[in-house]
Amino acid sequence: MRNLASIFRIIALVAIAWGGIELLFETEPGQLAVLAYPKTLIFLGVIALVSIAIEVSVAALRFTLFKSLSEEKQEKFLALENKQVNQLKAKFENLPKLLTRSRPIEEEGEIELDHDYDGIRELDNKLPPWWIYSFYASIIFAAIYLVRFHVFDDYTQVEEYKAEVAQAEIDIARYKETAKDLVTLETVTLMADPSDLEAGKQIYTNNCVACHKADAGGGIGPNLTDEHWILGGGIKNVYRTLLEGGRPGKGMVSWKNDFKPSELQQVASYVLSLQGTVPAEPKEPEGEIWVEEIE
Numbered sequence: 001m002r003n004l005a006s007i008f009r010i011i012a013l014v015a016i017a018w019g020g021i022e023l024l025f026e027t028e029p030g031q032l033a034v035l036a037y038p039k040t041l042i043f044l045g046v047i048a049l050v051s052i053a054i055e056v057s058v059a060a061l062r063f064t065l066f067k068s069l070s071e072e073k074q075e076k077f078l079a080l081e082n083k084q085v086n087q088l089k090a091k092f093e094n095l096p097k098l099l100t101r102s103r104p105i106e107e108e109g110e111i112e113l114d115h116d117y118d119g120i121r122e123l124d125n126k127l128p129p130w131w132i133y134s135f136y137a138s139i140i141f142a143a144i145y146l147v148r149f150h151v152f153d154d155y156t157q158v159e160e161y162k163a164e165v166a167q168a169e170i171d172i173a174r175y176k177e178t179a180k181d182l183v184t185l186e187t188v189t190l191m192a193d194p195s196d197l198e199a200g201k202q203i204y205t206n207n208c209v210a211c212h213k214a215d216a217g218g219g220i221g222p223n224l225t226d227e228h229w230i231l232g233g234g235i236k237n238v239y240r241t242l243l244e245g246g247r248p249g250k251g252m253v254s255w256k257n258d259f260k261p262s263e264l265q266q267v268a269s270y271v272l273s274l275q276g277t278v279p280a281e282p283k284e285p286e287g288e289i290w291v292e293e294i295e
């Protein structure tokens with residue numbers, strides 16, 4: 001019992017210290033501060049060691065003091081301790097009764113009412129305190145609610161809903177900003193930001209010019225500046241071509257293992273930004289004229 005209490009105290013202390021560290025240190029959502037700042041683990045370790053040391057010394061001190069008592073006093077001491085433990089136990093055992101105020105079955109005769117419905121009798125049980133106080137709390141809540149929303153016309157549910165949707169949209173936009181690589185074939189959009197197009201141009205220059213030429217006029221691969229497309233134009237199709245490659249054996253491979261989704265989106269957008277430019281030696285058009293479907 002005593003040992004158990006010691007262990008419990010040590011764990012509680014370390015847990016409180018840990019909680020404090022998590023509160024004090026700023027981390028990205030979902031990340032534990034103790035992992036982000038490993039030095040805090042040393043701190044927790046020290047706390048654990050110190051508290052173990054304290055528990056051990058207190059136990060040792062207690063033992064020596066106890067031994068120094070006369071036998072009679074030792075017995076008295078133990079009896080007193082037992083009494084305290086028993087009182088504590090009795091309190092715990094009484095807890096359900098305190099919470100429900102129910103009468104034991106032997107005493108039910110005292111609270112029986114003289115209502116008798118064909119042998120079904122009624123008991124005058126007390127309402128359980130947990131129930132009655134929740135009931136009072138709900139009355140208070142209702143009164144405040146009534147005054148706030150029906151007398152003073154604070155916001156309506158529709159307004160609340162709209163505010164939450166607006167906030168969610170802000171959150172989603174912020175999330176997408178940090179998680180650009182969430183783009184998929186379904187969600188990919190044309191990028192217009194000059195820095196994105198510049199990044200796309202870099203990738204194009206380093207990887208694509210061998211077959212498509214620097215001005216995209218075409219060589220082994222088709223001309224990318226005209227409105228004819230073999231595999232379909234528009235951001236979704238071009239993105240798909242980069243993701244999955246061209247028709248087998250033609251030479252256009254999938255680039256999905258070389259670049260992140262956001263990078264593929266940048267190259268695809270760069271390629272499309274070349275539409276209508278005039279290359280030095282344009283390859284003759286291949287494929288169909290692509291017309292963007294307007295939704």
Ligand code: HEC
Pocket residue numbers: 203204207208209210211212220221222224228229230231232233238241242245246247248250251252253255267268271286287
């Ligand atoms: C080894 C040569 C080669 C390289 C390198 C290459 N391509 Fe291609 N590309 C081709 C060929 C060949 C095709 C035609 C595929 C087909 O007919 O299915 C093609 C098709 C395409 C298409 C579709 C054109 C259409 O008409 O539908 C796009 C877009 C494209 N490439 C972009 C790129 C980009 C961007 C890169 C660099 C990341 C790249 N390609 C690298 C050879 C290449």
